[in-house]
Amino acid sequence: MSQPILMTVDDDPAVSRSVARDLRRRYGQDYRVVRAGSGADALDALREIKLRGDAVAAILADYRMPHMDGIAFLEQAMDLFPHARRALLTAYADTDAAIQAINVVDVDHYLLKPWDPPEEKLYPVVDALVDAWRAAGDRPVQEIKVVGHHWSAPSYQVRDFLARNSVPYRWYPVDEPEAARLLEAAGATADEIPVLITSDGTVLRKPGGEEIAGAVGLSTRPAEEFYDLIVVGGGPAGLGAAVYGASEGLRTVLVERKATGGQAGQSSRIENYLGFPDGVSGAQLTDRARRQAQKFGAEVLTARDVVGLEARGSARVIKFGDGSELAAHSVVLATGVSYRALQAEGCAPLTGRGVYYGSAATEAPECSDQHVYIVGGANSAGQAAVFFSRYASEVTILVRGPSLHASMSHYLIEQLEQIKNVDVRTHTSVVQAHGEEHLEKLTLCDQQGNRETVEAGHLFVFIGAAPRTEWLGEQVVRDEHGFVCTGPDLLVEGRRPPGWSLDRDPQHLESSIPGVFVAGDVRSQSVKRVASAVGEGAMAVTLVHRYLEQQ
Numbered sequence: 422m423s424q425p426i427l428m429t430v431d432d433d434p435a436v437s438r439s440v441a442r443d444l445r446r447r448y449g450q451d452y453r454v455v456r457a458g459s460g461a462d463a464l465d466a467l468r469e470i471k472l473r474g475d476a477v478a479a480i481l482a483d484y485r486m487p488h489m490d491g492i493a494f495l496e497q498a499m500d501l502f503p504h505a506r507r508a509l510l511t512a513y514a515d516t517d518a519a520i521q522a523i524n525v526v527d528v529d530h531y532l533l534k535p536w537d538p539p540e541e542k543l544y545p546v547v548d549a550l551v552d553a554w555r556a557a558g559d560r561p562v563q564e565i566k567v568v569g570h571h572w573s574a575p576s577y578q579v580r581d582f583l584a585r586n587s588v589p590y591r592w593y594p595v596d597e598p599e600a601a602r603l604l605e606a607a608g609a610t611a612d613e614i615p616v617l618i619t620s621d622g623t624v625l626r627k628p629g630g631e632e633i634a635g636a637v638g639l640s641t642r643p644a645e646e647f648y649d650l651i652v653v654g655g656g657p658a659g660l661g662a663a664v665y666g667a668s669e670g671l672r673t674v675l676v677e678r679k680a681t682g683g684q685a686g687q688s689s690r691i692e693n694y695l696g697f698p699d700g701v702s703g704a705q706l707t708d709r710a711r712r713q714a715q716k717f718g719a720e721v722l723t724a725r726d727v728v729g730l731e732a733r734g735s736a737r738v739i740k741f742g743d744g745s746e747l748a749a750h751s752v753v754l755a756t757g758v759s760y761r762a763l764q765a766e767g768c769a770p771l772t773g774r775g776v777y778y779g780s781a782a783t784e785a786p787e788c789s790d791q792h793v794y795i796v797g798g799a800n801s802a803g804q805a806a807v808f809f810s811r812y813a814s815e816v817t818i819l820v821r822g823p824s825l826h827a828s829m830s831h832y833l834i835e836q837l838e839q840i841k842n843v844d845v846r847t848h849t850s851v852v853q854a855h856g857e858e859h860l861e862k863l864t865l866c867d868q869q870g871n872r873e874t875v876e877a878g879h880l881f882v883f884i885g886a887a888p889r890t891e892w893l894g895e896q897v898v899r900d901e902h903g904f905v906c907t908g909p910d911l912l913v914e915g916r917r918p919p920g921w922s923l924d925r926d927p928q929h930l931e932s933s934i935p936g937v938f939v940a941g942d943v944r945s946q947s948v949k950r951v952a953s954a955v956g957e958g959a960m961a962v963t964l965v966h967r968y969l970e971q972q
Contacts, residue, residue: 424453425476425554427547430463430494431456431483431510436534440481440510443539444547452478452551460489460497467501477505479550481532484511495528504557506550508532527690527702529553553705556712557587565590565637568600569615571787572859574773575627576615580783582630585680585687586723587708588637630679630724639723648672648749650965651739652958653727656683657951658941659755660710661958666753667717669962674720674747676727676739682707683757684942685951687780688801689808693830694951706951728892730754732934735972750972751936751965754893754905755958758942758949761885763796767854768880775860776880780805788812788879794863796851797883798825803833805881810840813879818845819865854880888943896920898933904945905932923971928964930957936968 427444431437441456448454455470457463460482470477480498482491495507509531529550536542565583567590569576583590593600595611609616613626619636634641650666652659655677666673680686688703697706715721729740730752737752760778762769768776777784780801785808793813795802798820810816818825818837824847825834837843848868855862855874863877888903898906898918908929911918917926918933930938940957942949947957 423473423475424451425478426470427452427454427478427551428463428466428480429454429456429482430458430460430480430486430491432458432486433483434458436483436510440536440543443536443543447539447544448547448551460486460491460494463494464497464501467498471501477502478554479506479508479547481508481510481547484509484531499527504554506554508546508550510534529701529705531698553709556708565620566593566603566618567591567615568593568595568603568609568618570595572774573614577773577777577781577783579615579617579628579633581781582633582679582724583637584783585682585704586634586637586639587704588639634724640720641722641724643674643722643747644720645672645674646748647736648674648747649969650674650751650753650962651676651737651747651749652753652755653739654678654683654755654757654941654943655681655711655721655723656755656757656941656954657685657706657710658757658943658954658958658961659683659753660707660714661955662753662755662940662961663714663719663721663958664710664717665959665962666965667714667719669966671962671965673714673718674722674749675714676722676725676747678724678726680723681711681721684760684779684801685954687782688804689780689782690804691951692832730893730897730934730937732896732936735936737934737936750969751938753958753961753965754932754937754939754943755941755954755961756889756943757954758886759889760882761887763851763882763884765851765853767856768851771854771856771860774858775856775878776854776882778882780808781881782808784879785809785812790814791878792817792876794819794851794875794877794880795883796880798822798828799883800830800833802881802883803829803837805883806837806843807833807840809881810843814842816840816843818843819849819851820845820847821850823847851880886942886949890943896934897937900945902945904947905939905943906945907932907939910945928967930961930964931968936965938964938968 429440437456441454444454457466482494484491491509507528509528511531512534530546571594595614607624617625617628631641649671650673652662652675663673663675686703686707690700690702692700726742727739728742731738736748738746738748740746789812791813792815793809795806795818806816806818849865851863852866853864862874864874866872890903908927911927911933923935932939938961940961941954
C-alpha cells in the first residue's frame with residue numbers, strides 16, 4: 422500500500438503552499454501530502470483516493486472558504502474517511518465562530534493562523550492527529566460481525582460493549598438476507614442471537630462481556646498475582662490514578678467492569694475540560710487516557726466484575742464475580758456512579774428496546790428523522806441532545822424542574838437554544854412507557870397532573886447518580902446515599918472509624934480501610950466534574966505513596 426495521506430485544504434494559495442511545505446518537511450518520509458484549493462476539489466480528490474484504496478491519516482481544512490466552509494467540507498469528508506483525524510485552520514478573529522461550529526462535526530483540533538514557529542504550534546497538533554490515527558487505524562469493520570435483532574436488549578448490549586471499547590464491527594439485523602447467510606455459515610439459528618463472529622471465524626452465541634472481551638483481544642486476566650496498586654473503575658478518576666501510578670513506578674492494574682471511560686466516556690462532546698478549547702468527545706479523551714496509562718506500563722483488565730474487598734494483613738484483596746481474587750499493597754476505588762432507573766410503568770421491560778440509559782451512540786443512525794426524548798437536566802443530557810439533534814427530526818428534553826439553569830452549564834444551555842430542532846419541556850416527567858416488541862409511546866405528565874401520550878421510539882435517560890457500592894460491605898463506611906466517606910468525614914467527634922488500625926487519622930482521600938483510597942464521583946461530597954475526578958485520581962496516587970512509605 423502507498424503512503425498514507427495528509428490533506429490540507431485552503432483557498433489561499435500562499436497559505437496552502439506554506440502548510441504543505443511545513444508538513445512535507447516534518448512528515449514527508451512517512452506520509453504523502455495532498456493539497457486542495459477548495460472543499461469541492463478536496464472532495465473530488467478524496468473520492469479518487471478512496472477508489473485507489475489509499476488511506477487518509479489526517480485532514481487540515483481552512484474554516485473560512487467560499488462556497489463550502491471547512492465545517493461543511495469536513496462533514497462530507499467524514500463520510501468518505503471516517504477514521505481520518507480532522508483539524509480546522511482558522512484566523513484569530515474567527516476563533517469563537519469556529520469553536521461554536523465545531524459542535525456540528527467531530528473535529529479533533531483547531532489551529533490558529535499563522536502557526537509560526539511550526540515546531541511549537543503546528544507539529545504538536547499534527548503529531549497528536551497521526552498518533553490517534555495510528556492507534557485507531559483505518560481498520561475495516563468487517564473483521565467482527567454481529568447478527569442480532571434491533572429490538573433485542575442482549576443484541577444492544579453486545580453492540581454497546583463493542584462500541585464503548587472501540588472495537589470495530591459490522592451489524593447485521595437478523596431479518597436481512599446476509600444475516601441469514603451468516604447464521605447458516607456459522608451453524609447458528611435465529612434463536613441463538615445475538616451471534617458474534619470474529620475475523621478468524623470463531624462463533625459466539627449469546628455472549629457475555631468477558632467472553633466477548635477475550636474473543637476480540639481485550640485483556641481480562643492479570644499478568645501478576647500481586648501489585649502495588651489496584652485501581653477499580655476505568656472512568657476519568659480511575660484512568661487518572663492509573664496514569665500517575667504507573668508513571669511513578671508503581672506496578673498498577675486497572676480493573677473495569679464494562680469499558681473504560683465511565684459516564685464521561687459516553688459524552689458526545691466535553692467542552693469545559695481544561696486544555697481542550699474546541700471540546701473533546703468522551704470516547705477520544707478516554708482512548709487517549711487509556712493509551713497513556715498503558716504506555717507507562719499499567720495493565721487494563723476489561724469485563725471483570727469486582728464483588729468484594731477485604732484487608733488481609735498488609736494486603737488489600739479484591740474479589741471477582743467468578744470467585745478469583747487479586748491482591749495489592751493498596752487500592753483506589755474509582756467506580757463512579759450509574760444512572761438511576763426511571764421509575765415509570767413499562768420502562769423496565771423496554772430497556773435496551775427503545776429505552777436507554779446514557780447516550781447509547783450506537784442507536785444514533787436509527788434515530789434518523791425520528792422524534793427523540795431525553796430525560797434529565799444535567800450536562801450529560803444536554804450533550805446528548807446536541808448529539809442526537811444531528812440525526813433526529815426533533816429532540817425534546819424533559820425536566821421536572823422549572824428550568825435547566827440549576828443543573829446544566831451555561832455554555833451548554835446557550836448552545837441548545839441555538840439548535841432549532843431541540844425543545845425543552847419543563848415541569849414534565851415520564852409516567853409510563855408503552856410498547857410490545859419495542860418502545861412505541863410515552864405518557865407524559867406536567868406539574869398540574871395533566872397527562873399526554875406521545876409517539877416515541879427512543880427514550881434516553883440521564884437522571885441522578887447511584888454509586889452502586891453495596892458490594893463493599895460494612896467495613897467501608899458510606900453515607901446515607903451509598904457514597905464512600907473519606908478523610909475528615911470519617912472522624913466522629915474526633916474519634917477514628919471502628920476497626921481503624923493505624924496510629925494516625927485517615928488521609929484526605931482514604932476510606933475507613935487503611936490503604937484503600939477513593940477518587941471521583943463515588944466519593945462522598947465529591948465535585949461531579951471530569952477535571953475534579955482526574956485530579957482526585959492523581960492525588961490518590963500521591964497519598965498511596967505516603968501510605969506505602971509508612972508501612
